[in-house]
Ligand SMILES: CC(C)[C@H](C(=O)O)[C@@H](O)C(=O)O
Protein backbone atom coordinates (compact mmCIF):
# COMPACT_ATOMS: atom_id res chain seq x y z
CA UNK A 1 0.00 0.00 0.00
CA UNK A 2 1.56 3.30 -0.96
CA UNK A 3 1.61 6.38 1.22
CA UNK A 4 1.24 8.67 -1.71
CA UNK A 5 -1.09 10.98 0.20
CA UNK A 6 2.00 12.31 1.99
CA UNK A 7 2.92 14.54 -0.91
CA UNK A 8 5.23 17.45 -0.26
CA UNK A 9 4.89 20.62 -2.17
CA UNK A 10 6.74 20.64 -5.47
CA UNK A 11 8.61 23.74 -4.51
CA UNK A 12 10.74 22.19 -1.75
CA UNK A 13 14.28 21.42 -2.96
CA UNK A 14 14.48 17.75 -3.94
CA UNK A 15 17.30 15.25 -4.11
CA UNK A 16 17.84 13.18 -7.23
CA UNK A 17 16.35 10.15 -5.47
CA UNK A 18 13.17 12.06 -4.65
CA UNK A 19 12.77 13.21 -8.23
CA UNK A 20 13.51 9.82 -9.76
CA UNK A 21 11.13 7.92 -7.48
CA UNK A 22 8.39 10.51 -7.86
CA UNK A 23 8.67 10.05 -11.61
CA UNK A 24 8.66 6.25 -11.34
CA UNK A 25 5.63 6.36 -9.05
CA UNK A 26 3.77 8.85 -11.22
CA UNK A 27 3.59 11.42 -8.41
CA UNK A 28 4.36 15.14 -8.58
CA UNK A 29 6.77 14.90 -5.63
CA UNK A 30 7.71 12.54 -2.78
CA UNK A 31 9.07 12.92 0.75
CA UNK A 32 12.28 11.29 1.94
CA UNK A 33 11.20 8.15 3.78
CA UNK A 34 7.93 7.89 1.89
CA UNK A 35 7.01 4.46 0.55
CA UNK A 36 5.95 4.53 -3.07
CA UNK A 37 4.73 2.01 -5.62
CA UNK A 38 7.31 2.39 -8.35
CA UNK A 39 7.08 1.16 -11.92
CA UNK A 40 10.63 0.52 -13.17
CA UNK A 41 11.50 1.24 -16.78
CA UNK A 42 13.79 -1.79 -16.86
CA UNK A 43 13.91 -5.01 -14.84
CA UNK A 44 17.24 -6.80 -15.08
CA UNK A 45 18.12 -10.41 -14.45
CA UNK A 46 20.88 -12.70 -15.71
CA UNK A 47 21.79 -16.35 -15.19
CA UNK A 48 19.48 -16.19 -12.17
CA UNK A 49 16.45 -15.73 -14.46
CA UNK A 50 15.60 -19.45 -14.27
CA UNK A 51 15.52 -19.34 -10.46
CA UNK A 52 13.31 -16.24 -10.58
CA UNK A 53 11.01 -18.04 -13.02
CA UNK A 54 10.49 -20.84 -10.52
CA UNK A 55 9.32 -18.30 -7.92
CA UNK A 56 7.14 -16.50 -10.47
CA UNK A 57 5.49 -19.77 -11.59
CA UNK A 58 4.10 -20.14 -8.07
CA UNK A 59 1.90 -17.10 -8.77
CA UNK A 60 0.08 -19.19 -11.39
CA UNK A 61 0.61 -16.57 -14.10
CA UNK A 62 1.31 -17.60 -17.68
CA UNK A 63 2.61 -14.36 -19.15
CA UNK A 64 4.77 -11.76 -17.48
CA UNK A 65 2.95 -8.41 -17.59
CA UNK A 66 5.94 -6.33 -18.73
CA UNK A 67 7.94 -8.46 -21.22
CA UNK A 68 9.15 -5.31 -23.03
CA UNK A 69 10.74 -4.02 -19.82
CA UNK A 70 12.71 -7.16 -19.03
CA UNK A 71 16.41 -7.22 -19.90
CA UNK A 72 18.24 -10.52 -19.57
CA UNK A 73 21.87 -11.47 -20.13
CA UNK A 74 23.77 -14.70 -19.73
CA UNK A 75 27.01 -13.54 -18.14
CA UNK A 76 27.83 -15.06 -14.76
CA UNK A 77 29.13 -18.44 -15.94
CA UNK A 78 29.62 -18.32 -19.70
CA UNK A 79 30.02 -20.38 -21.80
CA UNK A 80 28.51 -22.96 -19.48
CA UNK A 81 31.32 -24.59 -17.45
CA UNK A 82 29.22 -27.57 -16.29
CA UNK A 83 26.09 -29.46 -17.32
CA UNK A 84 24.25 -27.86 -14.45
CA UNK A 85 25.09 -24.39 -15.79
CA UNK A 86 24.16 -25.46 -19.32
CA UNK A 87 20.78 -26.65 -18.08
CA UNK A 88 20.26 -23.35 -16.32
CA UNK A 89 21.09 -21.43 -19.50
CA UNK A 90 18.69 -23.64 -21.47
CA UNK A 91 15.90 -22.80 -19.02
CA UNK A 92 16.62 -19.09 -19.37
CA UNK A 93 16.49 -19.34 -23.18
CA UNK A 94 13.22 -21.22 -22.99
CA UNK A 95 11.72 -18.53 -20.76
CA UNK A 96 12.94 -15.81 -23.12
CA UNK A 97 11.35 -17.55 -26.11
CA UNK A 98 8.06 -18.33 -24.35
CA UNK A 99 7.62 -14.79 -23.04
CA UNK A 100 8.83 -13.05 -26.17
CA UNK A 101 11.61 -11.12 -24.39
CA UNK A 102 13.33 -8.88 -26.96
CA UNK A 103 16.13 -7.68 -24.73
CA UNK A 104 18.12 -10.84 -24.30
CA UNK A 105 21.87 -11.25 -24.80
CA UNK A 106 23.61 -14.56 -25.27
CA UNK A 107 26.81 -15.91 -23.71
CA UNK A 108 29.84 -13.87 -24.65
CA UNK A 109 28.03 -10.56 -25.18
CA UNK A 110 29.20 -9.41 -21.77
CA UNK A 111 28.32 -8.48 -18.20
CA UNK A 112 24.74 -7.25 -17.68
CA UNK A 113 25.61 -3.74 -16.45
CA UNK A 114 28.06 -3.15 -19.28
CA UNK A 115 25.78 -4.58 -21.97
CA UNK A 116 22.71 -2.60 -20.89
CA UNK A 117 24.85 0.55 -20.85
CA UNK A 118 26.25 -0.12 -24.32
CA UNK A 119 22.81 -0.90 -25.70
CA UNK A 120 21.28 2.22 -24.11
CA UNK A 121 18.52 0.15 -22.55
CA UNK A 122 18.41 2.46 -19.53
CA UNK A 123 18.32 6.23 -19.90
CA UNK A 124 18.96 9.21 -17.60
CA UNK A 125 16.23 9.78 -15.02
CA UNK A 126 14.84 6.26 -15.41
CA UNK A 127 14.43 3.54 -12.79
CA UNK A 128 16.11 0.17 -13.25
CA UNK A 129 15.67 -2.58 -10.69
CA UNK A 130 17.84 -5.65 -11.06
CA UNK A 131 18.38 -9.04 -9.50
CA UNK A 132 21.99 -8.03 -9.07
CA UNK A 133 23.50 -5.99 -6.28
CA UNK A 134 25.61 -3.86 -8.61
CA UNK A 135 22.59 -2.38 -10.35
CA UNK A 136 23.70 0.88 -8.65
CA UNK A 137 25.96 0.91 -11.73
CA UNK A 138 23.40 2.88 -13.79
CA UNK A 139 24.02 5.91 -11.64
CA UNK A 140 26.85 6.60 -14.09
CA UNK A 141 24.28 8.14 -16.44
CA UNK A 142 22.02 9.69 -13.81
CA UNK A 143 19.53 6.80 -13.65
CA UNK A 144 18.19 5.35 -10.39
CA UNK A 145 19.55 1.79 -10.31
CA UNK A 146 19.00 -0.55 -7.39
CA UNK A 147 19.61 -4.20 -6.68
CA UNK A 148 16.62 -6.21 -5.47
CA UNK A 149 15.99 -9.83 -4.51
CA UNK A 150 14.80 -12.62 -6.76
CA UNK A 151 11.31 -12.73 -5.24
CA UNK A 152 10.98 -9.00 -5.79
CA UNK A 153 11.87 -9.46 -9.44
CA UNK A 154 9.25 -12.22 -9.67
CA UNK A 155 6.69 -9.76 -8.24
CA UNK A 156 7.72 -7.18 -10.84
CA UNK A 157 7.26 -9.70 -13.65
CA UNK A 158 3.78 -10.38 -12.27
CA UNK A 159 2.63 -6.84 -11.48
CA UNK A 160 5.04 -4.34 -13.05
CA UNK A 161 5.45 -2.49 -9.76
CA UNK A 162 7.24 -2.69 -6.45
CA UNK A 163 7.25 -0.59 -3.30
CA UNK A 164 10.39 1.33 -2.47
CA UNK A 165 11.21 3.68 0.36
CA UNK A 166 12.61 7.00 -0.84
CA UNK A 167 16.16 6.92 0.52
CA UNK A 168 18.03 9.66 2.28
CA UNK A 169 20.97 11.00 0.29
CA UNK A 170 24.66 11.61 0.88
CA UNK A 171 26.56 14.09 -1.21
CA UNK A 172 30.12 13.19 -2.21
CA UNK A 173 32.09 15.96 -3.87
CA UNK A 174 35.31 15.53 -5.82
CA UNK A 175 37.19 18.72 -6.55
CA UNK A 176 40.11 19.06 -8.93
CA UNK A 177 41.91 16.59 -11.14
CA UNK A 178 43.10 13.12 -10.17
CA UNK A 179 46.90 12.83 -10.31
CA UNK A 180 48.51 10.54 -12.90
CA UNK A 181 48.08 6.90 -11.87
CA UNK A 182 45.17 7.67 -9.51
CA UNK A 183 41.77 6.53 -10.72
CA UNK A 184 38.07 6.50 -9.92
CA UNK A 185 38.66 3.08 -8.33
CA UNK A 186 41.12 4.64 -5.90
CA UNK A 187 38.61 7.35 -5.04
CA UNK A 188 35.88 4.74 -4.42
CA UNK A 189 38.21 2.63 -2.25
CA UNK A 190 39.28 5.70 -0.27
CA UNK A 191 35.66 6.70 0.37
CA UNK A 192 34.67 3.19 1.46
CA UNK A 193 37.84 2.90 3.55
CA UNK A 194 37.11 6.23 5.28
CA UNK A 195 33.44 5.62 6.06
CA UNK A 196 33.22 1.81 6.18
CA UNK A 197 31.45 -0.78 4.04
CA UNK A 198 28.15 0.22 5.64
CA UNK A 199 28.88 3.96 5.45
CA UNK A 200 26.26 4.44 2.77
CA UNK A 201 23.62 2.02 4.06
CA UNK A 202 20.30 2.50 2.20
CA UNK A 203 21.50 5.91 1.04
CA UNK A 204 21.47 7.42 -2.39
CA UNK A 205 25.04 8.56 -3.02
CA UNK A 206 24.99 11.71 -5.12
CA UNK A 207 28.34 12.58 -6.64
CA UNK A 208 29.10 16.19 -7.52
CA UNK A 209 31.97 18.53 -8.26
CA UNK A 210 34.24 19.40 -11.15
CA UNK A 211 36.39 16.35 -10.41
CA UNK A 212 33.43 14.10 -11.21
CA UNK A 213 32.59 15.88 -14.45
CA UNK A 214 36.23 15.47 -15.52
CA UNK A 215 35.96 11.69 -15.25
CA UNK A 216 35.44 9.55 -18.36
CA UNK A 217 32.10 7.76 -18.55
CA UNK A 218 33.88 4.46 -17.85
CA UNK A 219 35.31 5.94 -14.66
CA UNK A 220 31.90 7.23 -13.59
CA UNK A 221 30.69 3.65 -13.98
CA UNK A 222 33.37 2.53 -11.54
CA UNK A 223 32.10 4.95 -8.90
CA UNK A 224 28.42 4.07 -9.23
CA UNK A 225 29.22 0.36 -9.39
CA UNK A 226 31.40 0.44 -6.27
CA UNK A 227 28.66 2.13 -4.25
CA UNK A 228 27.01 -1.29 -3.86
CA UNK A 229 30.01 -2.11 -1.64
CA UNK A 230 29.26 1.00 0.41
CA UNK A 231 25.80 -0.39 1.25
CA UNK A 232 24.13 2.21 -0.95
CA UNK A 233 20.62 1.81 -2.33
CA UNK A 234 21.57 3.77 -5.41
CA UNK A 235 24.20 6.14 -6.75
CA UNK A 236 24.03 9.17 -8.98
CA UNK A 237 26.45 11.00 -11.24
CA UNK A 238 25.00 14.08 -12.97
CA UNK A 239 24.72 13.44 -16.70
CA UNK A 240 26.36 15.83 -19.15
CA UNK A 241 26.97 16.25 -22.88
CA UNK A 242 29.34 13.28 -22.91
CA UNK A 243 26.64 11.08 -21.34
CA UNK A 244 23.94 12.15 -23.78
CA UNK A 245 26.13 11.67 -26.83
CA UNK A 246 27.24 8.18 -25.75
CA UNK A 247 23.67 7.07 -25.15
CA UNK A 248 22.15 8.86 -28.13
CA UNK A 249 24.53 7.15 -30.56
CA UNK A 250 23.75 3.75 -29.14
CA UNK A 251 20.04 4.32 -28.76
CA UNK A 252 19.74 5.44 -32.34
CA UNK A 253 21.70 2.46 -33.61
CA UNK A 254 19.59 0.02 -31.62
CA UNK A 255 16.29 1.53 -32.70
CA UNK A 256 17.31 1.40 -36.35
CA UNK A 257 18.49 -2.20 -36.03
CA UNK A 258 15.28 -3.18 -34.25
CA UNK A 259 13.21 -1.60 -37.00
CA UNK A 260 15.23 -3.34 -39.72
CA UNK A 261 14.80 -6.68 -38.02
CA UNK A 262 11.07 -6.18 -38.43
CA UNK A 263 10.49 -5.53 -34.77
CA UNK A 264 7.54 -3.52 -33.59
CA UNK A 265 9.70 -0.60 -32.53
CA UNK A 266 8.53 2.59 -34.23
CA UNK A 267 11.28 4.48 -36.00
CA UNK A 268 10.13 7.58 -37.78
CA UNK A 269 11.83 8.46 -41.09
CA UNK A 270 13.54 11.32 -39.28
CA UNK A 271 15.37 8.80 -37.13
CA UNK A 272 16.42 6.52 -39.97
CA UNK A 273 19.82 6.48 -41.62
CA UNK A 274 20.89 9.29 -43.91
CA UNK A 275 21.72 8.72 -47.60
CA UNK A 276 25.34 7.86 -46.74
CA UNK A 277 24.17 4.99 -44.56
CA UNK A 278 25.53 6.91 -41.58
CA UNK A 279 23.28 8.35 -38.91
CA UNK A 280 22.98 12.01 -39.83
CA UNK A 281 23.82 14.67 -37.26
CA UNK A 282 20.40 16.36 -36.90
CA UNK A 283 18.86 13.00 -36.02
CA UNK A 284 21.50 12.36 -33.40
CA UNK A 285 20.79 15.82 -32.05
CA UNK A 286 17.13 14.95 -31.63
CA UNK A 287 18.06 11.88 -29.58
CA UNK A 288 20.44 14.01 -27.51
CA UNK A 289 17.67 16.54 -26.94
CA UNK A 290 15.28 13.81 -25.74
CA UNK A 291 17.88 12.48 -23.33
CA UNK A 292 18.58 15.96 -21.97
CA UNK A 293 14.90 16.45 -21.33
CA UNK A 294 14.56 13.20 -19.40
CA UNK A 295 17.63 13.86 -17.18
CA UNK A 296 17.06 14.71 -13.51
CA UNK A 297 19.24 16.89 -11.31
CA UNK A 298 19.09 17.54 -7.58
CA UNK A 299 17.95 21.01 -6.55
CA UNK A 300 20.34 23.32 -4.73
CA UNK A 301 19.43 23.17 -1.06
CA UNK A 302 18.17 19.56 -1.22
CA UNK A 303 18.42 17.62 2.04
CA UNK A 304 21.53 15.47 2.65
CA UNK A 305 22.46 13.37 5.68
CA UNK A 306 26.08 14.33 5.08
CA UNK A 307 28.39 15.95 2.56
CA UNK A 308 31.94 14.69 2.07
CA UNK A 309 34.39 16.72 0.05
CA UNK A 310 37.60 15.26 -1.41
CA UNK A 311 40.44 17.08 -3.16
CA UNK A 312 41.50 14.92 -6.09
CA UNK A 313 45.14 16.05 -5.80
CA UNK A 314 45.33 14.59 -2.30
CA UNK A 315 44.32 11.09 -3.36
CA UNK A 316 46.76 8.29 -4.14
CA UNK A 317 46.46 4.67 -5.31
CA UNK A 318 44.77 2.50 -2.67
CA UNK A 319 44.35 -1.22 -2.15
CA UNK A 320 41.57 -3.03 -0.26
CA UNK A 321 43.26 -5.84 1.68
CA UNK A 322 41.71 -9.20 2.59
CA UNK A 323 38.97 -9.86 3.60
CA UNK A 324 36.87 -6.77 3.32
CA UNK A 325 36.41 -3.92 0.88
CA UNK A 326 36.86 -1.29 3.61
CA UNK A 327 40.22 -2.69 4.74
CA UNK A 328 41.86 0.01 2.64
CA UNK A 329 45.49 1.13 2.79
CA UNK A 330 47.61 3.31 0.52
CA UNK A 331 49.32 1.16 -2.11
CA UNK A 332 52.73 2.16 -0.76
CA UNK A 333 51.98 0.36 2.54
CA UNK A 334 51.27 -2.98 0.93
CA UNK A 335 53.58 -2.91 -2.13
CA UNK A 336 55.86 -5.96 -2.28
CA UNK A 337 53.24 -8.53 -1.23
CA UNK A 338 53.68 -11.59 -3.50
CA UNK A 339 50.73 -12.45 -5.79
CA UNK A 340 50.13 -15.66 -7.71
CA UNK A 341 47.28 -14.29 -9.77
CA UNK A 342 46.31 -10.92 -11.19
CA UNK A 343 42.76 -10.54 -12.50
CA UNK A 344 41.63 -7.66 -14.67
CA UNK A 345 37.95 -7.55 -15.52
CA UNK A 346 34.40 -7.38 -14.07
CA UNK A 347 31.60 -4.83 -14.26
CA UNK A 348 33.73 -2.57 -12.08
CA UNK A 349 36.91 -2.41 -14.15
CA UNK A 350 36.75 -4.49 -17.33
CA UNK A 351 36.24 -1.66 -19.81
CA UNK A 352 38.36 -0.30 -22.63
CA UNK A 353 40.09 2.35 -20.53
CA UNK A 354 40.99 -0.34 -17.98
CA UNK A 355 42.44 -2.64 -20.62
CA UNK A 356 44.25 0.35 -22.15
CA UNK A 357 45.80 1.15 -18.76
CA UNK A 358 46.91 -2.46 -18.34
CA UNK A 359 48.36 -2.61 -21.86
CA UNK A 360 50.29 0.61 -21.23
CA UNK A 361 51.85 -0.94 -18.11
CA UNK A 362 52.80 -4.34 -19.58
CA UNK A 363 53.95 -3.17 -23.04
CA UNK A 364 57.38 -4.66 -23.68
CA UNK A 365 57.35 -6.55 -20.39
CA UNK A 366 56.52 -10.10 -19.29
CA UNK A 367 54.15 -11.37 -16.65
CA UNK A 368 56.35 -12.51 -13.74
CA UNK A 369 57.20 -16.17 -13.41
CA UNK A 370 54.95 -17.74 -10.80
CA UNK A 371 52.11 -15.26 -11.52
CA UNK A 372 49.14 -15.65 -13.87
CA UNK A 373 47.55 -12.61 -15.48
CA UNK A 374 43.90 -13.15 -16.43
CA UNK A 375 42.20 -10.46 -18.48
CA UNK A 376 38.47 -10.64 -19.16
CA UNK A 377 36.83 -7.82 -21.11
CA UNK A 378 33.46 -6.73 -19.72
CA UNK A 379 31.78 -7.13 -23.09
CA UNK A 380 32.26 -8.26 -26.68
CA UNK A 381 32.34 -4.59 -27.74
CA UNK A 382 35.13 -3.90 -25.26
CA UNK A 383 37.01 -6.95 -26.57
CA UNK A 384 36.60 -5.81 -30.16
CA UNK A 385 37.73 -2.26 -29.44
CA UNK A 386 40.70 -3.58 -27.45
CA UNK A 387 41.68 -5.79 -30.39
CA UNK A 388 41.37 -2.90 -32.86
CA UNK A 389 43.69 -0.81 -30.73
CA UNK A 390 46.22 -3.60 -30.30
CA UNK A 391 45.79 -3.85 -26.52
CA UNK A 392 44.91 -7.54 -26.62
CA UNK A 393 48.03 -8.34 -28.67
CA UNK A 394 50.16 -6.39 -26.20
CA UNK A 395 48.64 -8.23 -23.26
CA UNK A 396 48.96 -11.67 -24.88
CA UNK A 397 52.57 -10.91 -25.86
CA UNK A 398 53.25 -10.09 -22.22
CA UNK A 399 51.87 -13.49 -21.22
CA UNK A 400 48.29 -12.57 -20.19
CA UNK A 401 45.41 -15.01 -20.68
CA UNK A 402 42.27 -13.56 -22.30
CA UNK A 403 38.88 -14.89 -21.19
CA UNK A 404 35.40 -14.83 -22.71
CA UNK A 405 33.54 -11.57 -21.92
CA UNK A 406 31.47 -12.07 -18.77
CA UNK A 407 31.97 -12.21 -15.02
CA UNK A 408 34.76 -14.82 -15.22
CA UNK A 409 36.15 -15.74 -11.79
CA UNK A 410 34.77 -12.61 -10.06
CA UNK A 411 32.42 -14.60 -7.82
CA UNK A 412 34.30 -17.87 -8.04
CA UNK A 413 32.35 -19.51 -10.86
CA UNK A 414 35.18 -20.42 -13.25
CA UNK A 415 38.08 -19.19 -15.44
CA UNK A 416 40.60 -18.32 -12.74
CA UNK A 417 39.70 -19.75 -9.37
CA UNK A 418 42.66 -19.44 -7.00
CA UNK A 419 44.05 -22.38 -5.02
CA UNK A 420 43.95 -22.32 -1.21
CA UNK A 421 46.59 -19.99 0.22
CA UNK A 422 47.09 -18.20 -3.09
CA UNK A 423 46.93 -14.43 -3.34
CA UNK A 424 45.01 -12.66 -6.11
CA UNK A 425 45.12 -8.98 -6.91
CA UNK A 426 41.93 -8.07 -8.68
CA UNK A 427 40.18 -5.13 -10.30
CA UNK A 428 36.81 -6.39 -9.00
CA UNK A 429 34.62 -4.97 -6.25
CA UNK A 430 34.48 -7.72 -3.60
CA UNK A 431 37.17 -9.51 -1.64
CA UNK A 432 35.33 -11.20 1.22
CA UNK A 433 36.43 -14.68 2.29
CA UNK A 434 35.47 -17.26 -0.32
CA UNK A 435 34.45 -14.70 -2.94
CA UNK A 436 36.53 -16.39 -5.63
CA UNK A 437 35.90 -19.92 -4.38
CA UNK A 438 38.04 -21.18 -1.55
CA UNK A 439 37.89 -19.28 1.78
CA UNK A 440 41.62 -19.88 2.14
CA UNK A 441 42.55 -17.58 -0.74
CA UNK A 442 43.33 -13.90 -0.27
CA UNK A 443 42.05 -11.14 -2.54
CA UNK A 444 43.38 -7.61 -2.81
CA UNK A 445 41.33 -5.05 -4.76
CA UNK A 446 42.93 -2.26 -6.76
CA UNK A 447 42.80 -0.25 -9.98
CA UNK A 448 43.56 -1.91 -13.35
CA UNK A 449 47.00 -0.26 -13.59
CA UNK A 450 47.97 -1.62 -10.17
CA UNK A 451 46.71 -5.09 -11.14
CA UNK A 452 48.79 -4.99 -14.34
CA UNK A 453 51.88 -3.66 -12.57
CA UNK A 454 51.56 -6.44 -10.00
CA UNK A 455 51.24 -9.05 -12.76
CA UNK A 456 54.61 -8.06 -14.23
CA UNK A 457 56.29 -7.55 -10.87
CA UNK A 458 54.92 -10.73 -9.23
CA UNK A 459 54.27 -8.63 -6.15
CA UNK A 460 51.80 -5.81 -5.47
CA UNK A 461 53.39 -2.93 -7.32
CA UNK A 462 52.91 0.74 -8.14
CA UNK A 463 52.32 1.24 -11.88
CA UNK A 464 54.06 4.60 -11.69
CA UNK A 465 57.25 2.86 -10.64
CA UNK A 466 56.97 -0.07 -13.05
CA UNK A 467 56.31 2.32 -15.90
CA UNK A 468 58.90 4.89 -14.96
CA UNK A 469 57.13 8.02 -16.15
CA UNK A 470 53.66 7.00 -15.11
CA UNK A 471 50.77 5.71 -17.12
CA UNK A 472 48.87 8.25 -19.14
CA UNK A 473 45.85 6.74 -20.83
CA UNK A 474 43.62 8.73 -23.15
CA UNK A 475 39.93 9.07 -22.40
CA UNK A 476 38.34 6.26 -24.44
CA UNK A 477 34.68 7.30 -24.29
C1 LIG B 1 24.85 -13.53 -8.80
C2 LIG B 1 24.42 -12.15 -8.43
C3 LIG B 1 23.05 -12.21 -7.83
C4 LIG B 1 25.45 -11.43 -7.58
C5 LIG B 1 25.01 -10.04 -7.11
O1 LIG B 1 23.89 -9.79 -6.71
O2 LIG B 1 25.77 -9.12 -7.08
C6 LIG B 1 26.78 -11.29 -8.32
O3 LIG B 1 26.68 -10.51 -9.46
C7 LIG B 1 27.85 -10.77 -7.41
O4 LIG B 1 28.58 -9.85 -7.78
O5 LIG B 1 27.97 -11.30 -6.29
Ligand code: SF4
Nearest residue numbers: 111346347407410411
Ligand atom coordinates in the same frame (compact mmCIF):
# COMPACT_ATOMS: atom_id res chain seq x y z
S1 SF4 C 1 31.37 -9.02 -12.70
FE1 SF4 C 1 31.29 -9.68 -10.58
S2 SF4 C 1 30.33 -8.01 -9.45
FE2 SF4 C 1 29.88 -7.71 -11.63
S3 SF4 C 1 27.89 -8.69 -11.96
FE3 SF4 C 1 29.49 -10.20 -12.42
S4 SF4 C 1 29.83 -11.36 -10.54
FE4 SF4 C 1 28.70 -9.47 -9.98
